[in-house]
Amino acid sequence: MSLDFTLSDEHKLVQTSVGQMLDKFESRKAEFRQMAKDGKGFPEELWQEYAQAGLTGALIPEEYGGNNMGLLALMLGFETVCTRGFSPGLLLTICMDTCCIVKNGNDEQKERFLPKIADGSIKFCFAITEPNAGTNALQIETHARRDGDNYIINGQKTFISGADVADYMLLVVRTTTAKELKERGQPKAYGMSLFIVDTKSKGMEKTPISIPLSDELNQFQLFFDDMEVPAENLLGTENEGAVAMFNSLNPERILAAAICTGMAQSALTKAVDYAKERKVFKDTPIGAYQSIAHPLAEVKIDLDAARLMTQRAAWAYDTGVDPQTVGSYANMAKFLAAELAIKAVDHAIETHGGLGFAEETGLINQWSGARLFRTAPVSREMILNYVSEWNLGLPKSY
């Protein structure tokens, strides 16, 4: 009797409220996009509104200034932001970092960072990827060495989104090198550590990478040359950062899935509206042709499926289902939603004919945004590997 597919009144309110919050920015989307292109970063005004609405505090306990409404609420908020054609900006990484701090931070760290994340006064980015360690995160080489009250960090990171607008970064490094692990016979997952690093730290250099995406975030390559980080900024236990970090990946995947269902809904709405109006032959709107209508109908079916999968994953996370099961739900939802977003935008472009390629239609830049999610934050291949191994019990190949 307990299976219920309706959202609670509170969750429905999140959808309408976030929509209402965005109304006043509706006419300024193009301006925001241009700001990012001009290297001015994510619009602060919009960010402050996200924080005021409670999106940055949705995973933060009330004692630390959050509203703790949970991942399902946040996921619905994310979906609404993207359905309306806005960018969540740093919300994705900040929510993931938040989970990590809530689960692994000490009281002092929680008091120092969480209230300011909730009220929008500080932003976080996340840095793990390196030129030689993307999918295989355990291969990172950036290293932190203890030196009195500080750690000294050397190495580099790449593809770090929003390093320009973030005040802090959750940085994943090695405190035990691969060589040391081998010598001591320790497992590969050992020796990773998490640090909260001020993005204005001395010894850090940022170089922008040119990635023409529509999400109003810029990516950076970061170089650390004897960068000093206070030891009090170590998050969790030294050398045991891998587990701490992996625990925060489920929310990231679920929110990525919500971004994708939102993008798909946005593209589908545009396509359907256009297909009802556009007449190419005689007085028949192109939406009457099955070659236009059927792909859009398929998108609608996939969208409902992806949405339900994403909601299930968020619900499971909120209700404390074991992380392994949440992981399966989250990965599957992200896979389905990312493929759906690409398909939805592609069919919307096709429906628009030549107009689909015009910047003002907003589809061609959405395409690169949708396409990103097949590859990052976790690739399609790695999800299929995960499901093969954990859900089907097939042997691991790598």
Added chain:
Amino acid sequence: MHIVVCVKQVPDWDIPPSSFKIDESLKQVVPPPGVVDVPSQFDMIGVEAAMLLKDEAPDTKVTIMSMGPEAVQDTIKKSLAMGGDEGLLLNDTLFEDLDWYQLALVLSTAIKKLESVDLVICGRQAVDWDMGVAGSGIAELLGWPALTIGKSIKVNDGTLVLERVLMDGFETVEAQLPAVATISNELGEPRYPKLQQIMQVKKKQVTVWSAADLGLDDSQLGADARKMTLERLYVPVTAVECEFMEGDTPEEKAQNLAKKLAEAKLI
């Protein structure tokens, strides 16, 4: 101060009116299938007006009152999430088919029962029927002054000050509390509920009163007690002719338009 805001739930006003049908024999409006009910636009602005007063005087209590089926809890909850303190649902099968007088009777009786109400706020009109009579009707039955179609609202030492929207400008009127105010869209966009406020809704009380709780029965709420008779419900046929002005330049088109309007004695 205790403010009661009357809110109503109506079929989604974003969908085109032409998608509604009329059943002339039953004298009923038939909404298109799948249409959802939403808060009436002006009522949310009424809630905003109450919240502005509460921002000024934080010890103000705001009660959100709605008459209708259980489903209007959605609108009550939204209003509570905007900052209302308590909800009051007036729910009874006897409330299902009332005329405007009976509606005002139910709402004003509930206000009397609440006791110590200083101010009642309504939207200027509900966006389904656009009658705009609830506020004045309640005031009439309570014997309170009604200040209508406000674009700004203030309370100074027990005096309600309302800036009213007129056809050709504005006027400022005052009345001693208790009073009824109706609010127009010129007041501004209603605030949206923040997640932390949505989280608090569960903790807020929504009381449900039936006709019996209000001491009302069929003799006041039945068909025989209606004061208004609906003679006929139909869609008026309006013929629209559209003519594009000819002309080689925008100036010439404008001149032609002016000539045409002058000929029709419209200017």
